[in-house]
Amino acid sequence: MAFYVVQFLTGLASAASLFLVASGLSIIFGVTRIVNFAHGAFYMIGAYIAFTLTERFSGAFGFWGGVVAAALAVALIGVLVEMVLLRRIYHAPELFQLLGTFGLTLMVEDLVVLIWGPDDLVGRRAPGFKGAVDFFGQNIPSYDLFLIVLGPVVLGILWLLFQRTRWGVLVRAATQDRDMVAALGVNQKWLFTSVFAVGVFLAALGGALQIPRDAVHHAMDLRIIVEVFVVVVIGGLGSIVGAFVAAVLVSELNAFGILIFPKISIILVFLVMAVVLIVRPWGLFGKPEAAARKTPGLTVNPWRPLTSNERLASLAALVIAAMLPLFAGNYALTVGSEIAIFVIFAVSLHFLMSVGGLASFGHAAYFGLGAYGVAFLAKMAGLPMIVCLLLGPLLGCMGAAVFGFFAVQLSGVYFAMLTLAFAQIVWSIAFQWVSVTGGDNGILGVWPASWAASPSHFYWLALGVAALVTIALRIAVFSPFGYALRATRDSVLRSEAVGINAKRIQWTAFVIAGTTAGIGGALFAYLKGSVFPDNLGISLSVDALVMVLLGGVETVSGGVVGAIVYKALNIWLVSQTDLSKLVLGGFIVLIVVVFPKGIVGMLEILAQRRRKSSPPGSSLLAKPIESAE
């Protein structure tokens, strides 16, 4: 019995940090409507700076002062980030803000390694809380008890701050209707900046307080951000009480899940999140959000199929790409194959995101399922490659059919979070169900058949499939189904009023996108000769998002161009510099701020300007496989 009580208390202690970080994210979202992906990064910097300060200054004052000073320092960094970066993108679509803050996260990951080195850092214990308390023969670290008390105290302080101060009233008002608050003469700029500072302060404090419990390392940002997303989604975005309750719930699920279901402990949390989102899509304590009204006067270049000239140009680009084996070595061909596979992956997400308006944050799940499908068929059933390639993606298709059914019941940020949760469930299964998936060791020895074994043959295979998939999806965009899908994206209300079952259309699109991603994953398994849980991990999902946004989400061929540029740049950077994340992150931030329409969108604007000054028909830069449109 005592053991379970101790386990419960450990869970409560873990909840404290989680609550601090989650409440910060929630406050920032409530007012600025930005889902701050960099929140995990601020948490991490908080831990690192606190580590340095508490090592430098001795004594109780050195420790506690260091923790608070670290949080304040990071809040200052947050203010800088808000003023320099976020202020420029408040009016961008919400995905761009997510992408921008993700770029920031990448940069921070490399920066902390640069400053503090790659090794785990073990900080010192908190003065006054070094020992443990005996509880019926079980030991509880006294620091845990401190954290258990701290959580409700912070909740109380935040409550007072929001109920009793002028600033708090403004924040609550802005959370309900920020345009109205602006109309009442409140300086929105500084309100947003201060809110961001408070949110970041909480994140950094959460990180700093973790020092005595956990080692500081450079991957702690991704781990916490996923958990924090789960917490705010369960609690309800924008609700601080919700964040507290959900933080406790998630921490207890973690604490007891490992006892009761050691095999599926990670899944448990995401399963609860999925259930909450389906039953109460706006979270336990959140409020249903009024459907965001589309900005009036919004204009997008009308989409049109390629003209015959553009088709010829695309064909020419494809032919040139197909001639690569004539002059390139094996390494270049392997890179080429990988790029072609990522084109498949990117266009599949692009179809869902651009055409359907459904930004999946867990698209790698279906890519990875396709890869595992192939691995199972090849290794366990011993089927030949061609059969595996045809049947493997069906696993992605089935996954998309099941998860997509639930996901399309939601929209916007909540859709993104639910798809992320589903992807984490799949990842957990791959990671924990060792007897079937091999766990972390993956499944090795998935080699292509002899007809596709040489790098040039495999390259042609990947290129051919990529071209077919791209063409097929492009036909789908301009098919009646594509029109219907765009209709549901633009206005569900109007779609339903002209007899369209919006959810069924979106579900179908989800399955198409998932299956296509599965095709990419199937090829990827053969390219690498192995399958790992990383093939369905979060970073791969984010890669797909970046590729689509980089290419241009409002364009038809953005997925293709984005995949080629991003993947090529990524591979090249990794080979050239140890700081690839820093450069890539900086590049993403630059794109978000300077070219929010993406590469293809930018080219379209250039082409329009030129068309006005020069006769039409002057073709743009030829791009591989597809031309701009």
Add this chain to the structure above:
Amino acid sequence: MSVAPPLLAVEGLTKSYGGIHAVRGVSFSLRSGEILALIGPNGAGKSTCFDMLNGQNTPDSGHVRLLGEETTGKKPRDIWRMGVGRTFQITATFATMTVRENVQVALISHGKQLFNLWGSAPDVDRAEAGRLLELVGMGGYADRPCGELAYGDLKRLELAVALANDPKLLLMDEPTAGMAPRERVELMRLTAQIAKEKSIGVLFTEHDMDVVFEHADRIIVLNRGTLIAEGSPAEVRGNPQVQAIYLGEGLLYEAGHREGASA
């Protein structure tokens, strides 16, 4: 000998929210080719009533029948499939698609081509879409992105979209709200003309009394959830209760209260 059911028959429609009776026992009917205006002051229950007809809201009790067939409890899309077109108070269109594509989507849906993944949508019902756009005077705008249109043009586009399934009944929620006076008259004249030609029944809510009295064949008046008057424009105009609501509202309302208080 059985009498053919009316196009639209509403019987005892009731809806309350908590203790507030938004709509109480409203009954009326509508014939093909007839233009019926539903009027009443703010908060009278017009929108609630309207939403129960188009399937966005379900009544607590009462029935809505279209040509004898029950529509209560059906989804908006199913009611559309029964031959009911509608326009919104605040226009709802597909903002990133062109004007023609907006109409084509409705035609694709009407032709049950929604899950066709292979066809070329730009060619689907292109002529028919053009014809509908000509009908509402939007022929020249076919290739314009919908997001660029002026508000009055969006209203006309909505009318074209609403006509795409060859409806028997048009539901128009404040069709002229937000339009310039001249545009209002034109849009309603156009609607009336199309309704008469195709023998479509039209039910619309409206605040502009000039529009109502000029174009409605018949008017029903809602106040605080109940139907208080019904009749031709002339009859409704002469109804003292309606006059009280629309002309002397503030004064009479207060007087009524005082009487109630002293009684």
